[in-house]
Amino acid sequence: MIILDTDHFNILQLGKGASFKALSGRMDSSPDQHFATTVVTFEEHMRGWLANIRRARSIADEIRPYDQLIKLVRFFQAWEILRFDENSAARFQELRRQRIRIGTLDLKIASIAGTQGAVLLSANVRDFDQVPGLHIEDWLH
Numbered sequence: 001m002i003i004l005d006t007d008h009f010n011i012l013q014l015g016k017g018a019s020f021k022a023l024s025g026r027m028d029s030s031p032d033q034h035f036a037t038t039v040v041t042f043e044e045h046m047r048g049w050l051a052n053i054r055r056a057r058s059i060a061d062e063i064r065p066y067d068q069l070i071k072l073v074r075f076f077q078a079w080e081i082l083r084f085d086e087n088s089a090a091r092f093q094e095l096r097r098q099r100i101r102i103g104t105l106d107l108k109i110a111s112i113a114g115t116q117g118a119v120l121l122s123a124n125v126r127d128f129d130q131v132p133g134l135h136i137e138d139w140l141h
Helices: 006-014 018-029 039-055 060-077 086-097 104-116
Strands: 002-004 035-038 119-121 135-137
Touching (some): 002 104, 006 018, 035 039, 035 104, 039 060, 039 104, 086 104, 104 119
Parallel strands (some): 002 119, 119 135
């Protein structure tokens, strides 16, 4: 299984540009075609669009963010979204006890990927490299 971190998922969601072509080409040619993302990536996207809605200065300014929120939900519907389950929570606590110094959401993503035995695609190699046993690759650079 290959799990896309938020940065790789963003590129796919945009659906254009050189990074999209490179990433989608690499995914198409990958021997492992089991791609997924995490509920944490969904959370990060939702937080962003909900913040955009809250920042709107007028009711008319809310239209675009709400439309983008609909597009986001539809895009995620086509994906397997992995849970932050009991095993992930236990792994998260174990990594916290080891004093792994990365952000909470990234550590949750790493915990999910680790318990799944999956490859994590992320451009944030510097942080994720701190997580013992995590297999990480950057398909954007």
